[in-house]
Amino acid sequence: MELNDKLEILADAAKYDASCASSGAPKRSSEGKDGLGATNGMGICHSYTPDGRCVSLLKILLTNFCVYDCQYCVNRRTSNVPRARFTVQEVVKLTVDFYLRNYIDGLFLSSGIIQSADYTMEQLVAVARELREVHQFRGYIHLKTIPDADPALIEAAGRYADRLSVNIELPTQDSVQKLAPEKNVHTIKLAMGNIRLKLDEKEAEPRAPKFAPAGQSTQMIVGADASDDARILTTAETLYGSYKLKRVYYSAFSPIPESPKSVPLAPPPLLREHRLYQADFLLRSYGFQARELLPASGNLSLDIDPKLAWALAHREHFPMDLNRAEPQMIARIPGIGIRNAQRIVELRRMRQVRWADLTRLRCSMKKVAPFIVTADYRPARDTTSSDTLRRAMADVPQQMALFPELQAA
Ligand code: SF4
Numbered sequence: 001m002e003l004n005d006k007l008e009i010l011a012d013a014a015k016y017d018a019s020c021a022s023s024g025a026p027k028r029s030s031e032g033k034d035g036l037g038a039t040n041g042m043g044i045c046h047s048y049t050p051d052g053r054c055v056s057l058l059k060i061l062l063t064n065f066c067v068y069d070c071q072y073c074v075n076r077r078t079s080n081v082p083r084a085r086f087t088v089q090e091v092v093k094l095t096v097d098f099y100l101r102n103y104i105d106g107l108f109l110s111s112g113i114i115q116s117a118d119y120t121m122e123q124l125v126a127v128a129r130e131l132r133e134v135h136q137f138r139g140y141i142h143l144k145t146i147p148d149a150d151p152a153l154i155e156a157a158g159r160y161a162d163r164l165s166v167n168i169e170l171p172t173q174d175s176v177q178k179l180a181p182e183k184n185v186h187t188i189k190l191a192m193g194n195i196r197l198k199l200d201e202k203e204a205e206p207r208a209p210k211f212a213p214a215g216q217s218t219q220m221i222v223g224a225d226a227s228d229d230a231r232i233l234t235t236a237e238t239l240y241g242s243y244k245l246k247r248v249y250y251s252a253f254s255p256i257p258e259s260p261k262s263v264p265l266a267p268p269p270l271l272r273e274h275r276l277y278q279a280d281f282l283l284r285s286y287g288f289q290a291r292e293l294l295p296a297s298g299n300l301s302l303d304i305d306p307k308l309a310w311a312l313a314h315r316e317h318f319p320m321d322l323n324r325a326e327p328q329m330i331a332r333i334p335g336i337g338i339r340n341a342q343r344i345v346e347l348r349r350m351r352q353v354r355w356a357d358l359t360r361l362r363c364s365m366k367k368v369a370p371f372i373v374t375a376d377y378r379p380a381r382d383t384t385s386s387d388t389l390r391r392a393m394a395d396v397p398q399q400m401a402l403f404p405e406l407q408a409a
Pocket residue numbers: 066067068069070073074075076077111112113180
């Protein structure tokens with residue numbers, strides 16, 4: 001098979017991995033690979049490094065042959081899809097060629113499991129090693145790790161890769177057992193724990209060998225099982241706390257050709273994935289806890305973002321006086337982000353904060369108005385019901401852009 005044919009198959013097969021895909025991207029469908037935003041053709045996707053740079057990555061699988069039969073996966077053993085396999089040298093050559101032509105800044109490499117977890121992991125490590133040691137490649141490398149692989153191989157991967165990720169796949173052990181019977185949540189968490197230990201060692205001893213400087217991440221599939229957002233977000237919160245993950249990625253389940261009966265025929269609303277990313281951002285950056293963001297129904301609201309939903313459910317905090325409130329509470333006001341909360345606090349050290357200051361800070365005035373008090377403004381009457389506010393502020397498409405940071409490598 002020609003290299004280009006392999007590339008077409010293995011770039012297409014990699015698009016289901018959300019770990020370096022745009023969180024608000026159009027539906028990832030296995031049909032129609034030329035649609036808007038499709039990560040097709042040469043397998044180049046845009047992603048964000050931890051320092052916020054937008055980078056282009058060659059996103060491919062080493063192979064889509066797999067001895068496992070995960071029900072939600074297009075590459076599962078029993079799936080009837082064209083298969084291909086790169087050699088280590090082919091991946092290295094593609095990466096170097098694309099890099100030299102300025103097409104890419106780095107490589108995102110994952111793989112189906114061939115022969116054994118150790119054998120597959122050896123191949124992934126071999127690609128990264130050859131890039132770093134033979135070609136002096138200084139670009140970004142994100143390697144998927146195989147949880148069952150020997151910890152020594154995962155350690156070796158961390159020496160060459162910027163980021164490692166181990167997919168937790170599904171939010172509950174029961175779901176993993178049912179839909180990915182060859183996988184084991186205990187083993188997955190053990191691999192994450194080992195990576196965390198190595199990251200901690202490196203942090204404590206800067207002279208220790210380099211190890212995954214961009215940390216570790218994971219991915220959870222949304223909508224392949226019956227888990228609601230409450231379960232997903234609580235699992236994410238536990239993972240952040242236990243394994244110091246940089247990111248949890250949420251991937252809306254994408255129905256696959258000839259799907260087994262154990263997985264849904266229709267995808268979840270893509271907005272559900274987006275709301276999870278927004279809630280996740282609030283956990284990581286705003287000090288929210290999952291339980292504060294979760295409604296009784298179990299799923300995040302689709303019509304309004306989670307921060308607005310929290311504010312409407314906690315009217316007792318509002319309207320909030322911007323000249324007196326704690327900085328972390330100001331950041332919880334809908335329409336005011338962390339940076340503007342800091343600016344407001346700096347400003348009020350010099351003088352009273354006024355309505356025009358918020359306009360200058362480009363806050364969303366329609367959104368903040370019911371929730372704030374300034375030196376010259378107070379909402380006319382605080383009797384507008386939360387339902388009325390909710391209807392007035394129900395989401396508009398532009399709000400998809402409220403969390404630009406969501407798409408990280
Ligand atoms: S291990 Fe499971 S999820 Fe990974 S490629 Fe194989 S079938 Fe797909």
